[in-house]
Structures are given as C-alpha cells and as structure tokens.
Amino acid sequence: MGVVSAASVLNHLLAKKIIPSKLPTDPRSLTSAILSLLRKDDLKRAVSLLFQSTVPVPFSLYSRLFRVCSDRQAILEARKVECHLITFNPTPPTFLLNRAIEAFGKCGCLADAQELFEEMPRRDGGSWNALITAHAQWDRVDKVFRLFLRMGRSGFAATEVSYAGVLRCCGMVREACLARQVHGVVLKCGFGENVILQSSLVDIYGKCGLIEDSRRVFDEMDRPNEVSWNVIVRRYLEAGNAREAIFVFFEMIRKGKCPLNFTVSNVLIACSRVLAAKEGMQIHSYAAKVCLDSDEVVCSSLICLYLKCDELEDAQMVFDQPSAKSVVSWTSMVSGYALTGRIEKARELFDEMPERNIISWNAMLAGYIGCKKWDDVLNFLHRMLSVIEHVDHVTLSLVAKIAAGLGDIVMGKQLHGFVYRLGYSSNLFVANSLLDMYGKCRNFKISRVLFEQMNQSRDSVSWNSFLASYARHGMSEHAMAIFGEMHWETMLSEFTCGTLLAACANTSSLSYGKQIHAFMLRNEYDIDVVVRGAFVDMYSKCRCIDYGLKVFKEAALRDIVLWNSIILGCCYNGKAREALKLYKLMVKDGAKPDKVTMQGLLLACVLEGRVDLGRSLFKSMSKVYSVIPRVEHYELMVRLYSCHGRIDELETFIKTMPFDPTAEMLKMILKACRKRGLLRMEKWASNLLTGLRMKL
DNA sequence: GTAGGGTTAG
Structure with a gap:
C-alpha cells in the first residue's frame, strides 16, 4: 500500500x-x-x-x-x-x-x-463512409442500407469502405439472396480482390448456411489473412462440420500462417465436439509454441476439450495456470465435471468460485438435471432463485426440463406464465423447451396450440420435439401424420429419422422402417450409434432380427445401449443363444454391462435353460460389474430356477433375498410347484400371495 | 490510417 x-x-x-x-x-x-x-x-x-x-x-x-x-x-x-x-x-x-x-x-x-x-x-466520399461505418458498427442495418442508397443518389460512388459496412449488415440479416446480389455488385465494381470484402463474403455465406459458397469464395482468395482463416474455421464449426474446421486449421498451420487466439479457441471447440483428443493435444502444443497457451480464451477452450475427452488431469493442469483463472474457465471446470456425472466435484468447485454469473449457475443446475437427482435439482433451484437477480432464457428452458423430468404439469404451467411475464415467449429456444415439456407431460392439447402459435418462428427443433412427443407415447400414427407435413417446412435430420424409427418400432411398421433406412442410405445420412440403435430396435420389434443383426454388425462404434438393443432383440426373437454369444463378444470388446444388459442376459439364460450360467452371471453383477441387482433381476432368477425345476435352489435363493417375494415371483413359484406337486411350497406361496392381494 | 473476424462457459 x-x-x-x-x-x-x-x-x-x-x-x-x-x-x-x-x-x-x-x-x-x-x-x-x-x-x-x-x-x-x-x-x-x-x-x-x-x-x-x-x-x-x-x-x-x-x-x-x-x-x-x-x-x-x-x-x-x-x-x-x-x-x-x-x-x-x-x-x-x-x-x-x-x-x-x-x-x-x-x-x-x-x-x-x-x-x-x-x-x-x-461532404466528401469519406464523410459518407464514416457515417455508414458508424451505423454498421452498431448493427443499424436499415439505416446503413438507406444511407448507402442516399450516397449513390447524391452522386458519390461507393468505395470498398462503403461495401464493408453494407456487407456487415448483409451478414446480420442472413439473407442469402441479398448476399449473392451484393457479391455480384462488389465484383462488378472491381473490388473482388479486396481481402477484407472477400473475408466478409466468406462470413456472410457461412452465416446464411451456404457453407459451400463460403468455401468457394475462400478458395478463390489469393492471399487469405488471419481473419479470413478465422472466419472459415468458425463457419465450419457453426455449420456443424467440426472435422472440416479442424482440417482447415491444420491447413492454415501448414501454410505457415499464425492463427489468432480466437481461431485456436474455435478449432479446440471443434475438437471437443468430435472428441478429437489427439488433434486437440497437438493444437495445445502448437499453441504453447506460439505463446497462446496462456491466453484466457484459449485456456477456457482447452479446459472444455480435456473435460469432454475425460482427460481430467490435463484439464486441471490448464486450469491451475494463474492466467487461466477467470469466471469462464471456472464455469468450464464446473460444467465439465457436472456433465460427466462428477456432480459432487462440480459442486465443490462451484462453491469455491470467487464470483459466479448466470451461466455458472445454469451450468451447475444443468449438471443436477443431467443426473436426474430431482431432490438436489429442486434444492439447488430454490437456492439459485433466492440468490441471483435475473434468470435468462437458458434458466427458463432448464426449468422446463425439470418440469418435464418430474412430469409436473403444474410446475410447467407456472413456468409458462412466468415466461410470458418476463417477455420470453417469442424466444424460440424457450418456446421449444416449453413444447418439449408439454409433450413429455402428455399434454397434447396445449402442445398443439403452442406449436400452431409458433408457425412463424418454429424450426426443425420444434418439429422434431412435436413429432417426438407423439412417437414417445406410442401414438405412432399421429407421428407419421406429422412427418408427412413436416418435410414441406423443414429438413429431415438424423434425429427426425431416429424418432420416426422408434414410432415404426412401436407400431411394427416394417415397411415404413425400411423406407426410412433406404432414405437415409440414399441421402448419405450419417448413421451414428444412436440411429443405429433405433434401427436395431425397429428391426427387432418388427420381427426382422436378421436385418437387426446385420445393422449391428456394420457398426464401427458400439455403445452399451446398442449392445443392449441387440441382446434384448435376440431374446425377443427366439435367438437367445445368439444373445449369449454376443455377450462373449461384448466382453472381448471391453464394454461394461449395465442393469439392462444383465436383464437381457438373465432372460437369455431362462430361455435357453442355462441355470448355471445364469447363477454365475447374477453373482458377477455386483462383484465384477458393480451393478446392484434390482427386483427385475431377482424376478428373472426366480423364473430361471422355477422354470427349470431347481426348487431347492429356489428356496435358498428366496431366503437370501433382501426383500419379500413379489406377486410376480409367487405366481411363478405356484406354477412350478403345481406342475411338480410340491404341496408344502405351493401352500406357502399361495398364502403369501393371498396376503399380498389382501393388502391391495 | 477508414474496412473484415471473434466474446471462449449453460
């Protein structure tokens, strides 16, 4: 001092x-x-x-x-x-x-x-340009367009500077048609070689969703500079093509251009989107070489990358740098831990934060929601609302998610009113969340009205969520009808197809399902692990398990859900032996069975009469795979023993169960005892069953 | 010495 x-x-x-x-x-x-x-x-x-x-x-x-x-x-x-x-x-x-x-x-x-x-x-041309630029900087789009026209009428020729302002505004309004017209005029005026205007055009086409045009302008550039490279990387990232963003970045380095911190940050985000940890690490070391590894923006993106790729130590290491400590990187850490299920660690860090903003609060809340720990969610939400001053559109959609998760339509309706009062009802993000909430709460009346109200603003997310709300509740015909209207207004995504496949599965519409399969193959859709799972499920529910097996075997990547779909699918289609074979393959593949897998496997044992295998699988559940057996698993074991006449073992098994036998179990036992004339046990089971029915 | 890009966390 x-x-x-x-x-x-x-x-x-x-x-x-x-x-x-x-x-x-x-x-x-x-x-x-x-x-x-x-x-x-x-x-x-x-x-x-x-x-x-x-x-x-x-x-x-x-x-x-x-x-x-x-x-x-x-x-x-x-x-x-x-x-x-x-x-x-x-x-x-x-x-x-x-x-x-x-x-x-x-x-x-x-x-x-x-x-x-x-x-x-x-006034000279510079005066016009100065004013156009002034308005353009503050995104006064119509003012800029009017001034540009007035400039021409006053006899001043537009220069490159005037076009820079106009192009910026074209990017703001995202009108592809306008962009093409202005592009033509810029070329006609002989400004086609101006690197600033070219970068602007790359930017505008990308913002209009015309990424190929954007790339074409970029490729035509003689000497793209750092900003041009930054724009193309960013636009690929926004277009959802993270791989190309990474590819272009490496191209930039190969050409000896030094990237801006934002470009490094953007490419790292691209890496985290596709979990490209290896490329991310290469970029990290490159950033260190050009002294960008302590840059605040770069650090936040690095932390995000490492956490998404499950490289906790690396994330912590970046975070431990003093220069990396900012609200953003704190929030990245909290969010990274929260979204990968390490909720206690996330909360610990959250409580230590020197300052928090609405995004930090939202990140923590999203973490609790992701774990579906509804008591914790409500406690946290309560604390959050008593501490923070303003909620934003993300908070509102998170609360919609809570109402949907709890199936609490009263909470949902209260939220809806709140959204109106806060003036967020025209926010598409919030409206989509409300639509999803009503769909999940099975309130089709309101969701239909809301969907109609949104007819000016709705997007593919709105359509998909509207479609999914019907498909999810087994109203597959409704879902199909919506699908029929949908393609007039929006693109069909992988997500749409996945939802429709579920609807086909529930209505056993094999021909529709096959059509969707063909449609996706024809149009070269990316069949990821989720869609693949939907195919397996659809084929197995449509009693066409051979197709299901074929789709399964073509998978490059298999997650636990996909394994579960095929194992259960085989069981339901009389191929229990195949299911047990797949289990061996699964263990070899290094996948870790979960409670659903175990249900499928025990069912396969019942169907195949593999009592010994079933017993050892049941034991391995908690010992090897740390899956705590639930009622469903106990029921399958009872079914296994009773169906295959292992009455002695059945008796010992029931005695060691941590809870009383369920009605389902008792019925199975009764059936087995009657078949074999085991009077003592039959009487015992029958008494217990009567007792259970009395309670009801 | 006017003009382009970018705000990373939910």
Missing part, C-alpha cells in the same frame, strides 16, 4: 510540473505539451489542456486526438476536441470532421455522428 501511495503522489507532482499554472500561449509549446500527455496515456488532461487553450493547433494533432478518443470510446473528450476544432477554425477541413464522425460512431453516439454529418458544409 505504502509504495502505491508514494508512486501516486510522485505522479501527481510530475503531472503538476508538466501542466504549468499558466497555459502555453504559443501553438508549438501547446502541441508538445498535449503530445507529451498523450504519450503518458493521459487523454483526459490532454483534451482539457486543449479545451482551455485559445490557441489553434495543427490539424494533425486534432486528427491524432480524435483517433485516441475513438480507441478509448471517450465521448466527452471527442465532443471537446470537435468543439475546439470548429471554434478556432471557421472552415475546418472535411477530413477532420470525418474523423469526428468516426469518433462519435466508435463511442456509439450515432445521433452526434448523424447531426455533424447533416450540418457539414461540404
């Missing part, structure tokens, strides 16, 4: 010395005094010195002052400089007034910029 105060006193004295009590009277010493203050980064003093002085200064100094005002977004100083300029120069040169317009624009004071422009005695 002592050092700091001494330094500030010293600075004070030094500053005093530079500004004499009497203002300099000759322009030369005034200029040098102002320049020396500017060098000391003291814009405020420099401007007040100028403002108090009645001596005119060289035009170059005004220009420099305006520029510093622009950089600092110092509107008060900018106004003072303009005031001095017009007071002591009866006819200020146009280029200086243009600088003033620029400064006002940079400060966001568009009214000042506009006023000065309208009052200028003479």
